Amino acid sequence: MTAIDYSERIPNNVNLAEDRRLRRALEQWQPRFLDWWHERGPQGYLDAEVYLRTAISVDAAGWARFGYVRMPEYRWGVFLAQPQPDRAIGFGEHAGQPVWREVPGEYRGALRRLIVVQGDTEPASVEQQCVLGRTCPSLYDLRNLFQVNVEEGRHLWAMVYLLHAYFGRDGREEAEELLGRHSGDSDKPRILGAFNEATPDWLSFFMFTFFTDRDGRFQLASLAESGFDPLARTCRFMLTEEAHHMFVGDSGIARVVQRTCELMRERDTDDVGPYGGLSLPLLQRYLNFHFSVSLDLFGSELSTNAANYYSMGLKGRFQEERIEDDHRLDSAAYPVALPEDGEIVVREEPALAALNERLRDDYIADCAKGVERWNRVIRSANIDFELRLPHRAFNRSVGRFAGMRISPDGRVISEDEWQRGIAQWLPTQADREMVASLMQPVTERGKFAAWIAPPARGINHQPLDFEYVRLA
Ligand SMILES: [Fe+2]
Ligand SMILES: [Fe+2]
Numbered sequence: 001m002t003a004i005d006y007s008e009r010i011p012n013n014v015n016l017a018e019d020r021r022l023r024r025a026l027e028q029w030q031p032r033f034l035d036w037w038h039e040r041g042p043q044g045y046l047d048a049e050v051y052l053r054t055a056i057s058v059d060a061a062g063w064a065r066f067g068y069v070r071m072p073e074y075r076w077g078v079f080l081a082q083p084q085p086d087r088a089i090g091f092g093e094h095a096g097q098p099v100w101r102e103v104p105g106e107y108r109g110a111l112r113r114l115i116v117v118q119g120d121t122e123p124a125s126v127e128q129q130c131v132l133g134r135t136c137p138s139l140y141d142l143r144n145l146f147q148v149n150v151e152e153g154r155h156l157w158a159m160v161y162l163l164h165a166y167f168g169r170d171g172r173e174e175a176e177e178l179l180g181r182h183s184g185d186s187d188k189p190r191i192l193g194a195f196n197e198a199t200p201d202w203l204s205f206f207m208f209t210f211f212t213d214r215d216g217r218f219q220l221a222s223l224a225e226s227g228f229d230p231l232a233r234t235c236r237f238m239l240t241e242e243a244h245h246m247f248v249g250d251s252g253i254a255r256v257v258q259r260t261c262e263l264m265r266e267r268d269t270d271d272v273g274p275y276g277g278l279s280l281p282l283l284q285r286y287l288n289f290h291f292s293v294s295l296d297l298f299g300s301e302l303s304t305n306a307a308n309y310y311s312m313g314l315k316g317r318f319q320e321e322r323i324e325d326d327h328r329l330d331s332a333a334y335p336v337a338l339p340e341d342g343e344i345v346v347r348e349e350p351a352l353a354a355l356n357e358r359l360r361d362d363y364i365a366d367c368a369k370g371v372e373r374w375n376r377v378i379r380s381a382n383i384d385f386e387l388r389l390p391h392r393a394f395n396r397s398v399g400r401f402a403g404m405r406i407s408p409d410g411r412v413i414s415e416d417e418w419q420r421g422i423a424q425w426l427p428t429q430a431d432r433e434m435v436a437s438l439m440q441p442v443t444e445r446g447k448f449a450a451w452i453a454p455p456a457r458g459i460n461h462q463p464l465d466f467e468y469v470r471l472a
Pocket of ligand 2: 152213216242245
C-alpha cells in the first residue's frame with residue numbers, strides 16, 4: 001500500500017518534497033484556490049462538519065477514509081495512479097513506443113489544450129452547484145453534494161498539477177485562468193456550454209451528475225489511455241472518484257422516480273404536482289434537456305482535432321485496450337448520423353474523423369442503461385410510462401445538428417411544429433417554478449423531502465439517520 005503523507009501541506013504521491021520549485025509554485029497557487037473556494041464554492045456551510053471521504057492511497061482496495069471535515073480544511077492533494085511498468089503507447093502513429101514521461105515538444109500545444117479544457121469543467125461544476133446546500137432534501141444528500149464538490153475541487157488540483165509540473169510558465173498562466181473564468185459569467189465564461197448552465201435545484205443536480213458527470217467519465221477514460229503517462233495516471237485515479245458522482249445522479253433520479261410512482265399509486269393520478277411530487281413527464285423534460293446539452297460536450301460529429309489527438313497518441317477511445325483493431329484507424333470507417341437534404345442519414349465516415357461520435361455512442365449506450373434502471377422502478381409500480389433518451393440530434397447547439405429543429409423521436413420538423421412541441425419536450429418556466437417550490441430544506445437526521453424517496457442504504461455502512469453533516 002502506497003500511503004499518502006498527510007503531514008505535507010499538499011498531500012501527494014508525486015514526490016513534491018523533492019521538487020522544491022514545483023512545490024513552491026503549487027503552494028503559491030493554493031491560497032488562490034482557497035479564496036476561490038470561499039467565494040465560489042458551497043455557500044453557507046463553511047463551518048459545517050461534513051462526513052467526507054478523503055483519498056489515503058491510490059490502491060483500488062481501501063483508497064479512502066471517512067471522517068468529519070470542515071470543507072475549507074479538506075486536504076486537496078495530487079494523486080496519480082501507480083505507473084504500469086513498461087507501458088507502451090496504445091494507439092496512433094506512435095503505437096508500441098514507450099509512453100512519454102515528459103511532454104513531447106511537437107504536441108505541447110495540443111496536450112495543454114486537452115488538459116485545460118478538462119480542468120475547466122472541474123471548478124465550473126462546483127460554481128454551478130454552490131447554492132444547492134440551502135435547499136437540500138436531507139443530510140444524506142447534502143453530504144453527497146459536498147463530496148462531489150470537494151472531489152471536483154481535487155480534480156482541478158489534478159489538472160493544475162500537470163500544468164505546473166510539465167508546462168512551465170504558460171502552464172502556470174493557464175492554472176491562474178482556471179480560477180479566472182466562471183460558470184455563466186458573461187465576460188469570462190467557462191469553456192464548454194453545459195458548464196455555463198445554471199444548476200438551480202436538486203432535480204437539475206441529479207440530472208447533471210448523471211448526464212454531465214458521465215460525459216466527464218468518458219472524457220477521463222479516453223484521456224486515461226493517453227501516451228503522455230502523467231495524464232493517463234492522473235485520469236485513472238480521477239475515475240475512481242468519479243464513480244461516486246454518477247452514483248449520486250443515478251440513484252438520485254431513481255429515488256425521485258420511486259417517490260413519484262408512490263404518489264401516483266396513493267393518489268391515483270398522473271398529476272402528482274399538487275401532492276408535492278415531480279410528474280413523470282416533467283422528469284422526461286429535464287432528462288431531455290440535460291442529455292442534449294451533455295451530448296454537445298463531445299463536440300462535432302466529424303472533427304480534425306479529434307483525429308489529430310488520436311494520431312498523436314494523446315487521447316484514445318473509450319477502453320482502447322479492449323478494442324480489437326489496428327489502433328491507428330488510417331483506413332477504417334465508422335457510421336455517423338448526419339443531416340442531409342432535410343433528413344438524418346447514417347453514413348460511413350473515416351473512423352479517425354468520427355472519434356467524437358464514437359465516444360458519444362459509447363456514452364449514449366451507458367446512459368441508456370441508467371434510463372432502463374429508472375424504467376424498472378416505474379414498471380415495478382405497475383405504471384404504464386417509459387422514460388426515454390431523446391434522439392441524439394434533438395436540441396443540439398454543437399455539431400452538424402446545431403440549430404436544426406428535430407423532435408425527440410428524431411424527425412426533422414418545421415419551426416412551427418417545434419414551437420408547438422417545445423413545452424412538452426423541454427422544461428418550461430412553470431416546470432422550473434414547480435421544482436423550485438418543492439426545494440425546501442430538510443436537515444433533520446433521517447428525514448427526507450417529500451419529493452424524493454430515501455436511499456436504499458447509507459454512506460460507508462452508516463444508517464440513514466446518521467448525522468452526515470453537523471451543521472454549525
Ligand atoms: Fe471531475
Ligand atoms: Fe465528477
